[in-house]
Amino acid sequence: MxxxxxxxxxxxxxxxxxxxxxxxxxxxxxxxxxxxxxxxxxxxxxxxxxxxxxxxxxxxxxxxxxxxxxxxxxxxxxxxxxxxxxxxxxxxxxxxxxxxxxxxxxxxxxxPLYQLFSADPSEMPVTDYTIGIADSEAMIQKIVDNPWPVYKIKVGTAGDIERLRDLRTRTNAVLRVDANGGWTMYDAENNLGHLSEMGIELVEQPLSKEDWEGIKKLKAISPLPLFADESCVTESDVGKCSEGFHGINIKLTKCSGITPAKRMITEARSLGLKIMIGCMNESAIGTAAIAHLGPLVDYLDADGPLLLKDDPVEGLKYIEAKLQLVPAPGLGVNVDPFY
The missing domain is CATH 3.30.390.10 (Enolase-like, N-terminal domain)
Known part of the structure; x- marks a missing residue:
């Protein structure tokens, strides 16, 4: 090669x-x-x-x-x-x-890869659209400018609940919350009840990835599904995450590719875990790789190209908030050869 x-x-x-x-x-x-x-x-x-x-x-x-x-x-x-x-x-x-x-x-x-994975394109989940942390006015404006059926709201700083309440008054869309490990146990215990009242769908990585004892305690009292992100990096983390989380967020970049991600999906299913595949702000190349695994999971966070102003790669399309898999060989995206 x-x-x-x-x-x-x-x-x-x-x-x-x-x-x-x-x-x-x-x-x-x-x-x-x-x-x-x-x-x-x-x-x-x-x-x-x-x-x-x-x-x-x-x-x-x-x-x-x-x-x-x-x-x-x-x-x-x-x-x-x-x-x-x-x-x-x-x-x-x-x-x-x-x-x-x-x-x-x-x-x-x-x-196309989805055929090699025995994945059915008709089972593609809706992908969320991520709203980064800002003041309420700026976050609301992003929602107004980008109508979407599901949003992932980044949290983990002071004023989370107030901002979420402001957002909820402006949209009836499904809201997911991602703390990126930014809450303490005290924060999480106080916030989860409020989130449940607001109809939040799930909470991603509420506590630090090192706080395994805390997450086990939180799982026992949480009114909402808890998903591991930073706590679930590689294949070896899947079994451990079943003790403290209801689901895991698999990211190709951190787990080292499509090959281990496929095995992680199989193991998570065997443990009764819900599965999300998430992005790390990839362009259309990495997002296409995520898309081919999309029909095999429950939730999708694959909005990288939507958040980027420019993407030199063509061929990836979203229709009604779903990534479209085309029957072209491989990833199905068009990349100019490197010279």
Whole structure:
């Protein structure tokens, strides 16, 4: 295989604020795998609190580029296993290469990925639209400007309940809440009752990912479903999350790609957990990878391209808040070759 790669930086429509900070642009590492003229594409965004900059993904790949290029790709699963051991400390890079391998493999097999996964496009869940933390007026304006049936509302700072009440007076849409670990146990115990009264659908990562005892106690008293995000990074976390959460949010970038995500879905189902697949502000490449797994899960948070002002990748469409899977081979998106 021939491998090319690049780092791009895409601006957000609005400053994107969660309990961990604010950003105005999303830096993304993208890869192209080429074999005899067929090209597959993958990517992973830079997420500050995971401490894997795009430059590190790039340098790690450059340092072992020949090993990857010389690998004889037979199946993406086998390729992922090779990458997992080659880059044990860089799951983001493994994710980008794994997505590209699936795209390439699908094109070689002349099948869209959803067919390879036995996923039915008619079962695609509605994706939510994320509203970052701001004052009530700014958050309401985002809702007015972006009508959507389901919103994910970022929380985790002072004034959460007041802002949510303000939002609820302006929309009857389904609301989900994501604290990104920003609440204390005291906050969570006090907030959950208010959220239930407002008809909030679910709460994502209410407590710090280290507070396993707290989340077990919270699950026992919570009137709302609790979903793990930062507490569920890799396959090894799924079983542990069943003790403290009602569901998990699988993210391709943090778990290291499509290959492990498929296994996580299977394990979560066996444990009776509800499943969300979430995004980390990927462009259409990473979001298309999420979309092909969408029919296999209960909830979808795949609004990355909706939040970005510019996206050079074409072919990904939302119709009535659902990602549309097309019968084109691989990911089904159009990417200009890297040169």
């Amino acid at each position: 021939n491998i090319r790669h690049r780092i791009i930086e895409l601006p957000f429509h609005y400053p994107f604020t969660i309990s961990k900070g604010t950003k105005t642009h999303q830096r993304i590492f993208q890869v192209e795998l080429e074999w005899r003229g067929t090209r597959g594409y993958g990517e992973a965004p830079e997420i500050a609190y995971y401490n894997i900059p795009a430059a590190t993904m790039q340098s790690d790949l450059e340092n072992k580029l020949k090993f990857v290029e010389n690998f004889a790709l037979t199946t993406p699963d086998r390729f992922w296993h090779f990458l997992h051991h080659l880059f044990p400390s860089n799951p983001f890079l493994v994710c980008a290469l794994d997505i590209a391998a699936w795209d390439l493999y699908g094109k070689l097999m002349r099948k």
